[in-house]
Amino acid sequence: MKPSAKKSKKKSTTKSAIISKTKSLIKVAKKNLTRNPEQAQELKPLTSKKFPGLGINVVLKHQDETSLKTYIHYLQELRVEWVRLEFNYYEIIPDSVMDFFVEELRRADIKILGLLTGLVPGNFINCMIPSLRFKSPIDTLSDYKAFCERNAERYKKHITVWEIWNEPNTLRFWVRNPEPIEYVELAAAAAPIIKKINPKNKIVFGGLMGDDLRVIAPFQKINYIQECIDLGIDKYIDIYNFHPYDPICYFAKKPANMYFPTIAGIIDSFMHKYRAVQKPFIISEIGVCPLWLKISQTEIGALYKEIYMHSISKRIDCYFWVLTDFKGPEYSRWNPETAFGLIDWNLKEKEMYKSFVTEMKKL
Secondary structure (H helix, E strand, C coil), rough: CCHHCCCCCCCCHHHHHHHHHHHHHHCCCCCCCCCHHHHHCCCCCCCCCCCCEEEEECCCCCHHHHHHHHHHHHHHHHCCCEEEEEECCCHHHHHHHHHHHHHHHHHCCCCEEEECCCEEEEEHHHHHHHCCCCCCCCCCCCHHHHHHHHHHHCCCCCCEEEEEEECEEEEEEEEEECCCCHHHHHHHHHHHHHHHHCCCCEEEEEEEEECCCCCCCCCCCCHHHHHHHHHHHHHHHEEEEEECCCCCCCCCCCCHHHHHHHHHHHHHHHHHHHHCCCCCCCEEEEEECCCCCCCCCCHHHHHHHHHHHHHCCCCCCECCCCCEEECCCCCCCCHHHHHCCCCCCCCCCCCCHHHHHHHHCCC
């Protein structure tokens, strides 16, 4: 990650100063661009500079070439610097699909954070008894090491930042009761392999659910990063990482003005807890789902800009969840996980997307 991610002892930059700095780094995006997926192959690259430290999560739910080019178009219009790209341990994405998308990101000058994890859909069974369908990476360590080695080798020219698993402090993603000592074992196994392929590779701590102070998910462990540090994980990790979610991101009837102070407060609490850590931090995932909330999609777009600005003021890169909506037999229509996308399942803009783009253009 860039040097700006490092902790600073100076006071947090004011909002007005951040806006001024960001204005100096960006240009106004080209206007009147077509957004028709069928015309995606005809879209011309956007040349505007990226918003520094802005990232979007991408899960390749669509895998045809036209759809993937449409993904790229939206990412360019959002002017993201980073994409957190999921490599699915449980269901390998075809090489041809991943190769094509990685190359398109390279052509668009978008950096990649490679997420080496398993996608565990957030339904009731998977949240409560994920072991019915999945195995923890610690139970299949040899296979996971091979998975890491294969991807780090295949994409060594284009990806130099790799995240080891996702939300390991939760039962859902760890697939067994989360234990810091097991995650340290996973990092100790995977990090040297990735570093051997390219000593310049950076290793990112698996994005932690929440602020590591409160339990907000079933069978979630808190004080997780501190226990990992006490067990020696720091020698394997270059960048620490968390997801400042709160229950209001999923189910709430809170007014719109409650969201920013809540999420900003979680970020501040986490950073205060780990103020002694001398390595950079990022937020590799944060989002708000409009499905069961009082807040409107237009307000969510404005909120995302505020979260981004707050993160940058703390010198933390911020990746939003997620580019596209999800769909599949493992997701019920009541599942908020299906509706976090800035783009809907048919790859059409949602009001969240339009609002986010509009608000960011004000910077």
